[in-house]
Amino acid sequence: MVKIRLMGAMAHLAGAKEVNIKIEEPKTVDEILREVIKGYDKLHDKIIFVNGKVARGDTIVHDSDEIKVMPVLSGG
Amino acid sequence: MKGWWGRILRVDLTNNKIWVQEYSPEIAQQFIGGRGLAVKILWDEVKGVDPLGPENKLVIAAGPFNGLPTPSGGKLVVAAKSPLTGGYGDGNLGTMATVHLRKAGYDAIVVEGKAKKPVYLYVEDDNVSILSAEGLWGLDTFETEKELKKIHGKNVGILSIGPGGENLVRYAVIMSQEGRAGGRPGIGAVMGSKKLKAIVIKGTKEIPVADKEKLRELSKQAYDEILSKPTYDFWHRQGTMAAVEWTNENSALPTYNFADGSFEFARSIDGYTLEGMKVKQRGCPYCNMPCGNVVLDAEGQESELDYENVALLGSNLGIGQLNKVSVLNRLADMYGLDTISLGGSIAFVMEATEKGLIKDGVEFGDFKGARQLVEDIAFRRGELGNFAAEGVMRMAQKLGDDSFAMHVKGLEVSGYNCFIYPAMALAFATSSIGAHHKEAWVIAWEIGTAPIEGEQAKKVEYKITYTPEKAAKVIELQRLRGGLFEMLTACRLPWIELGLDINYYPKLLEAITGVKYTWDDLYKAADRVYALIRAYWVREFGGKWDRKMDYPPKRWFIEGLKSGPYKGQHLDVDKYDALLSEYYKMRGWDERGIPKKETLKELGLDFVIPELEKVTTLE
Numbered sequence: 243m244v245k246i247r248l249m250g251a252m253a254h255l256a257g258a259k260e261v262n263i264k265i266e267e268p269k270t271v272d273e274i275l276r277e278v279i280k281g282y283d284k285l286h287d288k289i290i291f292v293n294g295k296v297a298r299g300d301t302i303v304h305d306s307d308e309i310k311v312m313p314v315l316s317g318g
Numbered sequence: 319m320k321g322w323w324g325r326i327l328r329v330d331l332t333n334n335k336i337w338v339q340e341y342s343p344e345i346a347q348q349f350i351g352g353r354g355l356a357v358k359i360l361w362d363e364v365k366g367v368d369p370l371g372p373e374n375k376l377v378i379a380a381g382p383f384n385g386l387p388t389p390s391g392g393k394l395v396v397a398a399k400s401p402l403t404g405g406y407g408d409g410n411l412g413t414m415a416t417v418h419l420r421k422a423g424y425d426a427i428v429v430e431g432k433a434k435k436p437v438y439l440y441v442e443d444d445n446v447s448i449l450s451a452e453g454l455w456g457l458d459t460f461e462t463e464k465e466l467k468k469i470h471g472k473n474v475g476i477l478s479i480g481p482g483g484e485n486l487v488r489y490a491v492i493m494s495q496e497g498r499a500g501g502r503p504g505i506g507a508v509m510g511s512k513k514l515k516a517i518v519i520k521g522t523k524e525i526p527v528a529d530k531e532k533l534r535e536l537s538k539q540a541y542d543e544i545l546s547k548p549t550y551d552f553w554h555r556q557g558t559m560a561a562v563e564w565t566n567e568n569s570a571l572p573t574y575n576f577a578d579g580s581f582e583f584a585r586s587i588d589g590y591t592l593e594g595m596k597v598k599q600r601g602c603p604y605c606n607m608p609c610g611n612v613v614l615d616a617e618g619q620e621s622e623l624d625y626e627n628v629a630l631l632g633s634n635l636g637i638g639q640l641n642k643v644s645v646l647n648r649l650a651d652m653y654g655l656d657t658i659s660l661g662g663s664i665a666f667v668m669e670a671t672e673k674g675l676i677k678d679g680v681e682f683g684d685f686k687g688a689r690q691l692v693e694d695i696a697f698r699r700g701e702l703g704n705f706a707a708e709g710v711m712r713m714a715q716k717l718g719d720d721s722f723a724m725h726v727k728g729l730e731v732s733g734y735n736c737f738i739y740p741a742m743a744l745a746f747a748t749s750s751i752g753a754h755h756k757e758a759w760v761i762a763w764e765i766g767t768a769p770i771e772g773e774q775a776k777k778v779e780y781k782i783t784y785t786p787e788k789a790a791k792v793i794e795l796q797r798l799r800g801g802l803f804e805m806l807t808a809c810r811l812p813w814i815e816l817g818l819d820i821n822y823y824p825k826l827l828e829a830i831t832g833v834k835y836t837w838d839d840l841y842k843a844a845d846r847v848y849a850l851i852r853a854y855w856v857r858e859f860g861g862k863w864d865r866k867m868d869y870p871p872k873r874w875f876i877e878g879l880k881s882g883p884y885k886g887q888h889l890d891v892d893k894y895d896a897l898l899s900e901y902y903k904m905r906g907w908d909e910r911g912i913p914k915k916e917t918l919k920e921l922g923l924d925f926v927i928p929e930l931e932k933v934t935t936l937e
Contacts, residue, residue, distance in 0.1 A: 243592060248559040249563055249564060249567060250552065250556075250563060250564060250589075251549040251552035251553070251560070251614075253512065254549075254551065254552035254555065255548060255552070256551075280548065281548030284547070284548050284815075285548055286547075286816070286817025287762070287766075287817065288766075289765055289766040290766075291784075295418060296765070296766065296767075296768045296769070296780060306937070312567065313549065313560075313564075314762040314763075314766070314814075315560055315561055315564060315762070315815055316558070316561070316755075316759045316762070316811075316814050316815060
């Protein structure tokens with residue numbers, strides 16, 4: 243299972259703050275998040291971590307990995 | 319000229335004089351408006367004066383976007399020499415006053431002198447009068463607006479001060495519409511020092527626009543694009559309050575006077591808690607993504623929240639109940655106090671109490687004590703109220719201990735704790751007014767672009783680095799956020815929060831003014847404004863100007879975070895210093911942080927050179 247932790251607008255668009263999905267073979271972060279977050283490709287900015295390290299959309303994710311994704315927001 | 323009126327309303331309260339000053343198209347094009355116009359006026363006219371004396375000038379400056387249908391273009395800049403920092407001070411607020419000011423036929427108002435008795439200014443197009451405010455003096459800003467609307471009707475724009483400004487609290491702000499505040503570095507106190515309670519404006523003229531059709535078309539596209547953004551709905555739910563969860567997660571939430579970056583009760587003051595309490599939403603003129611979330615506070619009164627208020631008056635004071643934080647926030651708005659500096663000042667008192675440096679102070683987490691202190695500050699009651707009304711820098715000087723004084727150049731730090739964020743610390747340290755985040759909110763970029771490869775231990779998501787790219791990014795953001803948006807004058811949130819295409823802004827500016835600006839032109843205008851603001855600081859501080867004024871608070875160098883995955887980590891002073899040198903080099907400033915002669919000439923600021931050479935040598 244890939245565990246996905248979502249914050250702020252990401253959680254809103256996914257409809258949950260945490261999602262677990264099973265992947266049969268390694269996939270990129272973008273491929274996985276596209277299935278989970280509505281309108282993912284239209285999001286202007288996001289911060290992604292895989293297994294606690296800063297990652298990018300093309301980072302390869304395996305079945306036991308953990309993704310954390312948060313929006314860029316500035317607090318006014 | 320199209321887009322600009324080229325007219326500034328001038329008011330001398332000492333001599334009861336009112337006149338209109340015209341300014342040239344060259345000045346309009348070079349400085350654009352808002353902050354640009356304000357610093358030009360202050361540079362030319364406000365030199366070496368006491369910020370709370372009659373010689374200081376209060377500048378209320380709009381930009382070409384104001385009064386016209388531009389995305390979130392309802393902002394107004396208020397500026398003066400700051401009584402908190404002694405340097406250049408400004409801030410912006412969203413208000414109908416900006417709409418009416420421009421429709422009355424002015425780009426700015428400059429108020430000088432001091433009235434003998436309390437007055438307010440009433441502007442109705444070309445008719446301007448100075449009226450008695452003796453019946454208004456002492457009222458809070460909510461009551462003041464109500465009273466003025468009884469006299470002048472609802473269709474006016476109002477700026478006012480509360481007891482904070484009247485009593486010269488050094489971080490008093492100017493307020494509008496029960497929750498819009500501007501002028502963190504004590505611009506409300508400058509207004510109070512002039513015995514000016516309020517400015518009421520009613521404008522009915524048509525603003526001259528170069529290409530009305532193009533403006534209408536571009537604005538419609540931009541407004542529609544904002545509504546279509548995938549993050550719009552969530553923005554509508556939480557607005558800036560979503561940042562509580564974000565900063566807490568990233569060890570950046572100011573907690574217990576910035577001693578820590580995450581708060582055990584963060585969940586109780588975050589955007590989700592806000593959603594359960596929200597009763598209405600307020601916004602600025604011409605904005606279709608309003609961010610003013612109104613709740614009922616613990617005393618049953620309406621309070622308009624955003625992230626900064628809650629971070630500084632909540633976690634930073636150890637208060638973990640949003641309805642109580644909302645009371646402190648509402649009082650700050652009523653009394654016309656800056657919520658950020660107020661939170662910073664109370665937190666300083668709390669830590670000084672904890673350390674035994676103040677007797678009979680206020681403990682962290684003590685809501686009742688904090689509530690009382692807000693009142694005492696606004697009215698400068700008692701020893702503690704008077705002490706805290708002076709702000710963190712002066713309190714620390716008096717106690718002889720600046721190890722926990724969270725300010726830069728005298729302005730209290732806003733809502734991002736930077737033990738592990740050197741770029742954000744640089745942004746605070748080099749901001750035009752002191753420690754304010756709005757000019758270069760670089761922290762998200764700093765986290766998101768941290769090295770992928772490295773020695774990061776598992777579960778530690780980010781590594782502190784001091785690469786030159788960080789200085790470059792701070793400058794890029796200062797050009798856009800502190801430069802372009804502050805000159806237009808527009809809110810940056812449609813772009814930064816929802817991702818509105820930034821190319822709308824030069825296009826809209828051209829439609830309004832008829833002047834084609836390339837990005838190079840806009841960056842140059844922003845660099846001009848930054849260099850002039852820096853020159854202002856150097857001139858006002860003379861021989862006392864020091865590179866160390868561009869350092870962040872000492873605490874970020876000498877202590878580590880108290881908890882979380884980055885526990886014990888802090889900034890390195892030598893590496894920060896090297897990053898600062900990179901910043902200066904990229905800006906064309908010398909090692910003291912003073913613009914070089916060549917830089918000033920390139921930016922068309924030749925007039926600055928002889929003035930600065932009176933106080934220092936230039937490279």
